[in-house]
Amino acid sequence: MSDLVLGVGTSHGPLLNTPPEDWGLRAAADRANRALVYRGAEYPYDDLLALRAPGFAAECELGVRRRRHSACREDIEELGRRIKAAALDVLVVVSSDHKEVFGDELLPQFAFYWGDTMRHEPFTQEQLHGMKPGLAIAEVANVPARSTVRPGHSALARHLIERTSAAGFDPAASRALPPGEWGNSGIPHGWGFIFEQVLGGAETPPTVPVFVNTFWEPNPPSAARCFDFGVALGEAIRTFPAPLRVGIVASGGLSHFVIDEELDRAFITALTGRDSDYLRSLPDAVLRSGTSEMRNWIVVAGALHSSSLTAELVGYEPCYRAEAGTGCAMAFMSWQDETTASAGARKDGS
Template sequence: MAKIVLGIGSSHSPQVSSPAEVWSMHADRDRLNPDTNFEERAKEIGHTLQDQLSPELWQKKYEQCNAAVEYLNKEILAAKPDLLVVVGDDQEELFLDEAKPTFGVFCGTELKDFPVKLEDLHPSLRPVIWAWHTTDETESYPTDSDLGTHIIEEMMIEGFDVAQSKTQIEGRSIGHAYTFVKRRLLSNQSIPMVPVFVNCFYKPNQPTPKRCYEFGQALRRAIESWGEDKRVAIIGSGGLSHFKLDEKLDELVIEGLKKKDPEILKHVPREKLEGASGEILNWIVAAGALEHLNVDYLEYLSGYRSPAGTGVGMTFAVWK
């Protein structure tokens, strides 16, 4: 029978992989995002954030991010998993308006990452796209069809109507929630994965935190019922709060993770999971799947990058 040997949670924001001098460029990109209410928030709270915006502090936090990613890398390689089950969100990379599943599982044998043209990207993303996507030759990501299919079958029995995906529409790359895992957490080593999709962004069919925790519990039962003698690591990719950084929200989620308290995680206020902060749902799924393990390591960095309070609650965790 398959055994879950490790759990990982990791922010995958470009800010995680950005040198300090690039953080202000991300803030320039935030100004273009109408959801940040940038100018209004800068006037309202900018005076409270000046000590968070120094280049020296940004450099320190960048170094701490690198150290945390390196720690996760070592933990994954030490656990020697045969397979990864990666819980992430698709941001109109594989799925466009023809279908955006609430929950989905890829059950094909391979996904591809197609080269990105640097000139098509915002200047803030060009220095860090290496952490997400190829800019040269197409890269293949092996996936495990047998486990993917088994998970779908078991989740249906569990009462979750999970979308299946077997093929990749030409020109659409595997999402950065999954490529980040290989490119940064695995140092480009190739371990077959099963991508699990959670609709963190797109109304009206985002799941509730409660549904996500219960989905994670069912996901663990599905993996452990698989008849193959395989070592499996579960990875929650994304989060925590961004692009408007909300430390209180992040602290609530972290409390639920550390205390293994499902009631906290099931009742994270849904209205707080706006925009990219919805990626917290990936962590809640992972926490449900890993409730038999303990949080052994957790690093949190409040990555403020503008007087409007934009940034990322950069978070890295290990369950063992």
């Protein structure tokens, strides 16, 4: 039977791939946003700034940005080292599709890609020029320089589809990704970040992509549904009849585009403490906007809940880009055997 030997959680926000000097490109979008989500309510930027007075101007100083960015890059490299050291046969990556692949025609709560290979496509110059300010510089780092075919693991993916279905879930199954936003059927940035940034763009292990609709109404799954799906996913991996070493990754989060450090720290404590009651009870009102990507971490926590692996925070950096507290809280975590867990951990950078 297969064995889950490693878990990883990583943020993938655009600031990670953006020089700190350019973080203000996205801050301009924040200041124009009249529906910034914070603790279940929506605020225009100026109202949010008044609510969070005296604000976060000190956090937006260039020296602080540089320190946090450097720490995040070190943590990404550390996660890459841990994945490579685990000598995995397969990587299961749980992330959210920003309507890059699945659109309004069909938005499944959970979906598996079970093809033998997947396309990982670069952007055209026209596509990059059409992106919102501050996104192209980040997104180009999540794709290869040329069209690339990455290996899947169709046998394991089909087994996961069948076993989670038998457990009472109804995942969608895609053997050929739709053309999607970019018209090329390429794997989206939540997975591309793992391939290019965490693993360095090198040869990647066979990967099973798991899509979670974290963002889009009317059918994002509840926190409880995500955790329970994760439990079923973990059990399905362990019953696959081949001696595979399997790793599982959550890609996305934590709180954004309004940072909530209190929420993040409580969430991290629940992950490291196996507090399933807390994870299952997070309200839908909190899991909105980019913060909704915590659902990916909840799925992975469910998959690893019964394992003997130890959860460890590698690093946490709240990366502020505007005075009202907008930006992205970056977190990096692994679940490993106790004997290998703490060598490269840096933990909280606040």
